[in-house]
Amino acid sequence: MTSKIYIPIDSTALSLGAEEVYRAILLESKNRNLEIEIVRNGSRGLFFLEPLVEVETNKGRLAYGPVDVSDVPSLFDSEFFLGKSHELSLGLTEEIDWLKKQERLTYARVGITDPIDIIDYEKYDGFKGLKNAIKLDPQLIVKEVTDSGLRGRGGAAFPTGIKWQTVLDTPSEKKYIVCNADEGDSGTYSDRMIMENDPFVLIEGMIIAGIAVGADKGYIYLRSEYPHALAVLNKAINIAKEKNYLGNNILGTNYNFELEVTRAAGAYICGEETSLLESLEGKRGMVRYKPPLPAIEGLYGKPTVVNNVISLATVPIIMDKGAAYYADFGVGRSKGTLPIQLAGNLKKTGLIEKAFGITLKELLYDFGGGSATGKPIKAVQVGGPLGAFLPEAQFDIPLDYEKFSEIKAVVGHGGIVAFDSSADMSKLARYSFEFCAIESCGKCTPCRIGSTRGMEVIDKIKSGKEQEKNIKLLRDLGDTMVDGSLCAMGGMTPFPVISALNFFPQDFGVEKKETSA
């Protein structure tokens, strides 16, 4: 009997040696004359257990991990390929607590299937959403997405259905679907995981978007830091073309949709939608004034849907199971699920898809297992480099867009970076300004100049120079940037800075009382 073994091909798994493990298992099976079929699946996102090797049995898939190349001979000695136990045995993969406690909707297939096997994709409910959508009037597709309560998962949390409605209602002979895959926020990797581990779900979401708003051309604007995702997406697009999911007369209908990947070039600002469009047009990624909204005048001046990877990849399950099914998850106006990415100084890091409403505390301690170093967690930054630093006193907050904005924080793209007690928050605040100075497009003054002045003011505060005056200046600068910047780059950089100052004044060398100016 042939044993079926799964070894992930996700880039984080590869960064921990999954390729070497694959080669060692292949070689060992040949040396031992064993019939073994190896599938290169995606990662389940349990990165603390990667490289996670699975073996198919009649009870389900059994997991072993984290596997090092040096473990391979002993795995074979104990006949792991027959599902027998080994010191790295983790039991049935689906029963691993970390995974079992999740609600996987967008990530339903991630880690289970071979990413570029379209038959596998179809077997696990792939293209069901599209097949429902092509039978509907475009207005009804938009209504379904609106009713699901899906909001932009890239960070801005704007209702996806409303954006689509605007594009649908704007008459034009040419419209575009643009996928923002310029996932530049530190602490986030959920877009990368979808693109590498289940690329067809993104393709399906983009086709549905095209049908819904009347667009026949799509672009995936992919950051250049993701060479592996680029290769996977290009393969998947070619396969989808061969199967007539892309191209002309999709599945025998009158709908046409072309899709291509455009490589970005390492500018963080191009994650801002108007800057992204400028870049796609072959220009410097300078932020545009709004209005006009991209939904009315977007790429080459045409109505354009610009959505994040996760927003688009969530559309297929909404069209498959219905708006009500999706909206049933979550709390308040934060409907559905969010792929949460645990990063930084935590024992157990990885991707957790959960309904909105879970608290930071549960994520950091129940899932994350506390800090990796064993020291107390001092602060977390949620939502990327423009998100506020939250102290332990705020860890009871549930993940909910509105609850976060009440405390001047953002859920953003769902990335959570934890810092232990050794972190110097003034250094991180200074870094926020430095990052803004490096990445600013330079169009508006508060962002271009404010970021550099901000670094200087922090240096003065830390050196004890006229502290009271400089703290006031720092707060003034923060207000100017928040109120006067053209986009979120300059407009949100003060969030991490001011939160660091408010909650950790001692790191700036100042007493608490002086900071409340």
Added chain:
Amino acid sequence: MKLTEIQIKKIEQHVSAFKDTPGALLPLMHAIQDDLGYVPEDSYPIISKAYNLSIAEIHGFVTFYHHFRTHPVGKNILQVCRAESCQAMGGDEIEMYCKNTLGIDYHQTTDDNAITLEPIYCLGNCACSPAVMINDNVIGRVSKKKIDDIIQMTKEKS
């Protein structure tokens, strides 16, 4: 540094391949850099003429993007992540270690032309920080020992 005949020919081929592509500059610069290792400033007049753009527009475009380089690089590119998640796991120390061990700063190349050191802001490997990328390969949970291994590997390769 003057372009060789072969380099000019390659640039001209890429320029003509993207002539009818909307937003051509982005894929064009990638093609040139993938091929030659950098985007030579001497390519600007060729592009300028073919695409009816000013040299200033092309220069402005290339220098806006961190990914594009206007000077040749070493045989290998080591990119060290400087973003928050890596900082939370001792990325600063890895950064210093790379600079000290290689004896170069960011955007510089070792004397033997083996490694160019670059900063990068997030590799999407934040679950296994600190991270670096050597050419197209991401390495997670990087230690000083792993940096030594990477450097050794590039030496053996060359």
